Amino acid sequence: MFVPSEVTRYIESLIRDREPALKEMELYAKEHGVPIMELVGIETMLHLLRLLKPKAILEIGTAIGYSAIRMAKELPHAKIVTIERDRSRYEIALENIKKVNLEKQITVIYGDALEVEAEVQEYGPYDCLFIDAAKGQYRRFFEIYSSHLSANGVVFSDNVLFKGFVANDNVDNKRHQTMVNKIKAYNEWLMTHPDFDTMILTVGDGIAISSKR
Numbered sequence: 001m002f003v004p005s006e007v008t009r010y011i012e013s014l015i016r017d018r019e020p021a022l023k024e025m026e027l028y029a030k031e032h033g034v035p036i037m038e039l040v041g042i043e044t045m046l047h048l049l050r051l052l053k054p055k056a057i058l059e060i061g062t063a064i065g066y067s068a069i070r071m072a073k074e075l076p077h078a079k080i081v082t083i084e085r086d087r088s089r090y091e092i093a094l095e096n097i098k099k100v101n102l103e104k105q106i107t108v109i110y111g112d113a114l115e116v117e118a119e120v121q122e123y124g125p126y127d128c129l130f131i132d133a134a135k136g137q138y139r140r141f142f143e144i145y146s147s148h149l150s151a152n153g154v155v156f157s158d159n160v161l162f163k164g165f166v167a168n169d170n171v172d173n174k175r176h177q178t179m180v181n182k183i184k185a186y187n188e189w190l191m192t193h194p195d196f197d198t199m200i201l202t203v204g205d206g207i208a209i210s211s212k213r
């Protein structure tokens with residue numbers, strides 16, 4: 001990783017403890033190999049969201065609902081729309097959202113984000129877009145859904161440093177190398193986008209923050 005693990009652990013030790021329902025979800029994700037956002041990454045994003053005060057957020061990649069629930073709790077006046085294409089994760093997300101009584105605030109759309117634009121549009125426009133799904137499709141997600149952003153819309157893209165592999169010339173795993181190439185292409189495209197200013201933070205797995213120019 002690009003931040004020494006002892007530094008990450010140190011920061012994590014200072015982060016306020018989460019309520020039992022969230023800790024349970026973190027444990028479930030760890031035990032079942034569900035890739036939820038890393039703690040320092042999500043805390044950083046939540047902090048920025050507190051400053052931005054979005055009224056509507058679109059998330060691509062719900063998994064079991066962890067980040068959607070965290071955003072909803074942090075921003076009680078914001079509505080969250082989130083998309084998940086995996087049936088069993090979608091169902092677990094619905095259960096988790098019900099358990100914490102956030103069904104009114106969070107709408108989960110079941111389907112491939114590349115195919116559900118019409119449904120997503122019904123709940124828009126969105127002040128923030130959070131991309132945290134199939135890494136090879138980030139550019140398509142951005143192209144489709146940035147058009148549903150409000151005037152001062154902000155886009156968060158997670159995993160843009162892919163454990164630091166993007167800065168490594170010799171990735172010794174072919175699958176990783178393909179992924180690295182895709183992420184690097186996305187980062188280069190994003191950083192030179194004529195309509196957005198972007199900066200990459202070395203927190204979590206790397207988060208790109210893009211704001212409309």
Ligand SMILES: C[S@@+](CC[C@H](N)C(=O)[O-])C[C@H]1O[C@@H](n2cnc3c(N)ncnc32)[C@H](O)[C@@H]1O
Nearest residue numbers: 036037061063066067084085086112113133134
């Ligand atoms: C990294 S996980 C999301 C984690 C979640 N945001 C969190 O931090 O709690 C990515 C999820 O995106 C879903 N996904 C990947 N590609 C997708 C697509 N094209 N449309 C909808 N969901 C997708 C995967 O099934 C997976 O559950």
